[in-house]
Amino acid sequence: MAEKSVGTQSLGIKVEQAYKGKKFRVAFIGCGGISHTHMAALATMPDVEVVAGVDIDPVRLKVFGDKWGVTKLYKDWKKMLKEIKPDGVSVCTPNGVHAAPAIDALNAGCHVIGEKPMAMNPAECERMIAAAKKNKRKLATGFQYRYHPNTQFLKRMRDAGEFGDLMFVKCQALRRRGIPNWGVFGQKKLQGGGPMIDIGVHCIEMAHYFMGSPKPVAASGNIWTYMGNKPSKVVSGWPNWDYKTYTVEDLAIGQIRFNTGAILQIEASFVAHIEKDIWNFSFMGTKGGGQWDPPMTFTDRADTMINSSPFFVGDQASFDALFPMKLRNWIDACTKNTPLEAPGEAGLAVQKMLDGVYRSAAAKKEVVIK
Numbered sequence: 001m002a003e004k005s006v007g008t009q010s011l012g013i014k015v016e017q018a019y020k021g022k023k024f025r026v027a028f029i030g031c032g033g034i035s036h037t038h039m040a041a042l043a044t045m046p047d048v049e050v051v052a053g054v055d056i057d058p059v060r061l062k063v064f065g066d067k068w069g070v071t072k073l074y075k076d077w078k079k080m081l082k083e084i085k086p087d088g089v090s091v092c093t094p095n096g097v098h099a100a101p102a103i104d105a106l107n108a109g110c111h112v113i114g115e116k117p118m119a120m121n122p123a124e125c126e127r128m129i130a131a132a133k134k135n136k137r138k139l140a141t142g143f144q145y146r147y148h149p150n151t152q153f154l155k156r157m158r159d160a161g162e163f164g165d166l167m168f169v170k171c172q173a174l175r176r177r178g179i180p181n182w183g184v185f186g187q188k189k190l191q192g193g194g195p196m197i198d199i200g201v202h203c204i205e206m207a208h209y210f211m212g213s214p215k216p217v218a219a220s221g222n223i224w225t226y227m228g229n230k231p232s233k234v235v236s237g238w239p240n241w242d243y244k245t246y247t248v249e250d251l252a253i254g255q256i257r258f259n260t261g262a263i264l265q266i267e268a269s270f271v272a273h274i275e276k277d278i279w280n281f282s283f284m285g286t287k288g289g290g291q292w293d294p295p296m297t298f299t300d301r302a303d304t305m306i307n308s309s310p311f312f313v314g315d316q317a318s319f320d321a322l323f324p325m326k327l328r329n330w331i332d333a334c335t336k337n338t339p340l341e342a343p344g345e346a347g348l349a350v351q352k353m354l355d356g357v358y359r360s361a362a363a364k365k366e367v368v369i370k
């Protein structure tokens with residue numbers, strides 16, 4: 001963000017000089033890839049100070065400290081929480097290490113924003129929510145696609161009654177060839193699953209938010225592994241993933257039934273044999289339908305079937321532009337008690353859907369979501 005515009009950057013510096021209030025002190029647990037995107041966003045906020053970083057990998061920790069000028073560096077989050085006493089904690093560890101540091105941070109009196117997915121399973125999410133309630137702290141799930149201008153546009157249209165009752169939503173997070181070749185994304189024990197929990201989660205969170213967050217009641221689906229666990233010579237932009245430790249699915253297809261009767265379909269893959277990558281959701285309602293990318297709506301007006309495209313929905317649509325929005329929303333909720341757009345409960349609902357499809361795949365039949 002800051003690199004993109006000298007004007008914005010210099011404005012930020014001026015604001016920082018003028019800012020006299022108490023700063024919101026944030027610590028990071030997990031200083032790998034995504035922590036830098038969080039950090040770049042926080043660095044533009046004059047009322048925020050990043051006071052510490054925690055990582056078990058000393059190289060990652062040093063890179064983080066050197067790049068952002070953070071000098072209090074730890075390998076143990078419990079020690080950091082005790083010594084630093086931050087106001088808020090950003091949890092940027094792999095999925096299997098979301099719940100434990102989040103719960104410890106909440107119990108230490110910190111507000112928490114966790115990365116997506118909220119955790120490994122609904123039981124972990126419920127423990128996180130209970131810790132936030134007990135300690136009267138804010139717990140945000142790091143969903144950013146609900147802030148995307150296309151999502152906000154479709155949400156406004158839905159709220160205005162343009163689509164009637166939503167019956168069917170199709171979410172697609174499909175890569176032609178894109179198994180992450182860093183981190184532990186191929187290890188079920190540490191991640192909870194593959195493309196559905198890693199990238200499908202984004203499309204599900206924005207679609208579920210758009211739908212008005214109905215209650216999921218049942219799931220059915222299946223998962224397949226056919227490529228990630230084998231060596232590959234195919235030329236691709238994401239080569240050399242760790243096939244030897246790969247235990248997650250390559251493709252997940254699932255359907256979620258809601259208490260409204262609506263159905264959400266999820267299609268998620270790291271390695272789909274399709275023309276090109278797809279990142280989208282589309283939907284059918286009783287009065288109208290539409291799609292996320294490019295944003296369009298399909299309705300009847302004056303006895304005519306009309307396909308409409310918005311002229312302008314907003315220009316803050318890049319990956320990097322969405323992070324300041326989600327972090328700002330969390331910080332404002334912590335410091336001004338404003339509403340959280342993606343509270344722990346939103347993370348739990350999405351986790352129940354992911355878990356439902358995985359349970360159904362294992363049981364080979366539709367399963368109930370409680």
Ligand SMILES: NC(=O)c1ccc[n+]([C@@H]2O[C@H](COP(=O)([O-])OP(=O)(O)OC[C@H]3O[C@@H](n4cnc5c(N)ncnc54)[C@H](O)[C@@H]3O)[C@@H](O)[C@H]2O)c1
Nearest residue numbers: 030031032033034055056057060092093094095115116183
């Ligand atoms: N919102 C998004 O768009 C988005 C994008 C990428 C990743 N993510 C999420 O962020 C999380 C991290 O992903 P990443 O790409 O940064 O992975 P990463 O592997 O690059 O970074 C994770 C870091 O956590 C550290 N870590 C692991 N166990 C730890 C522990 N016990 N204590 C402290 N540090 C520990 C690792 O050493 C590593 O540096 C994942 O949950 C992922 O799903 C979200």
